[in-house]
Amino acid sequence: MNTIQPKLSHQASMLRFVKDLPNLCSLAGLLCALLGIYFAVLKIFPAAVIGMIWAVLFDWGDGIIARKIKGRTDEQKNYGAQLDSLIDMVSFGICPAVFLLSYGRFSAWFLPGAFVIVATSAIRLSYFNIFGLIDSRTYKGLALDNNIILFSFIFLFEPFLNPVFFSILLYIMFMIMAGFNLSSLRTPKFSGKWFYILIIYTVVLTIIYCRILSS
Numbered sequence: 001m002n003t004i005q006p007k008l009s010h011q012a013s014m015l016r017f018v019k020d021l022p023n024l025c026s027l028a029g030l031l032c033a034l035l036g037i038y039f040a041v042l043k044i045f046p047a048a049v050i051g052m053i054w055a056v057l058f059d060w061g062d063g064i065i066a067r068k069i070k071g072r073t074d075e076q077k078n079y080g081a082q083l084d085s086l087i088d089m090v091s092f093g094i095c096p097a098v099f100l101l102s103y104g105r106f107s108a109w110f111l112p113g114a115f116v117i118v119a120t121s122a123i124r125l126s127y128f129n130i131f132g133l134i135d136s137r138t139y140k141g142l143a144l145d146n147n148i149i150l151f152s153f154i155f156l157f158e159p160f161l162n163p164v165f166f167s168i169l170l171y172i173m174f175m176i177m178a179g180f181n182l183s184s185l186r187t188p189k190f191s192g193k194w195f196y197i198l199i200i201y202t203v204v205l206t207i208i209y210c211r212i213l214s215s
Contacts, residue, residue, distance in 0.1 A: 017079045026083050032052070036049070036050075050206050052095055059088065092148060098114070104171070124141065136189075142177065150177070151173070
């Protein structure tokens with residue numbers, strides 16, 4: 001008796017998608033986030049902040065590149081969206097959580113805060129993957145990358161404050177931002193000229209933090 005074999009759908013090579021320029025940009029952001037985690041564990045915090053803010057820049061850049069490239073297939077778009085979301089989890093969830101733990105000397109008191117950061121990222125990204133933007137220019141809640149933009153500025157004041165006090169300040173700041181991330185607050189989606197402002201912001205902060213490292 002003849003049996004009917006199931007028809008196998010064509011599946012593209014995984015590495016084929018890596019050659020897509022927006023995905024290369026996303027992976028560059030992942031490398032920056034990994035460097036942020038590495039330097040945070042080593043307690044070289046200015047270097048960690050540099051990695052984190054560059055991860056934001058590449059996260060913005062991949063979407064801009066993707067929108068400018070014509071003729072991308074649905075497969076490429078869907079793969080890029082999934083890759084971007086997973087990298088966001090590392091860049092804006094795992095990385096700041098490890099930073100907070102390391103700055104708090106891996107005290108058990110900082111574990112709940114680290115969990116809140118990671119859980120907030122997972123919840124927000126999952127929600128966004130299903131529902132997306134409220135409209136083309138509006139997020140529901142504060143976007144995760146904004147946390148890093150704000151954090152990287154506040155950390156400039158770290159040399160002037162008591163480390164114990166500043167660790168508590170960071171803890172409180174991340175918890176407040178987590179609340180905004182999961183809120184129903186309508187926040188703008190920064191795009192267009194804001195990307196050039198982010199480039200300047202990133203370069204300026206990189207120079208400042210490099211000087212802090214060399215001092």
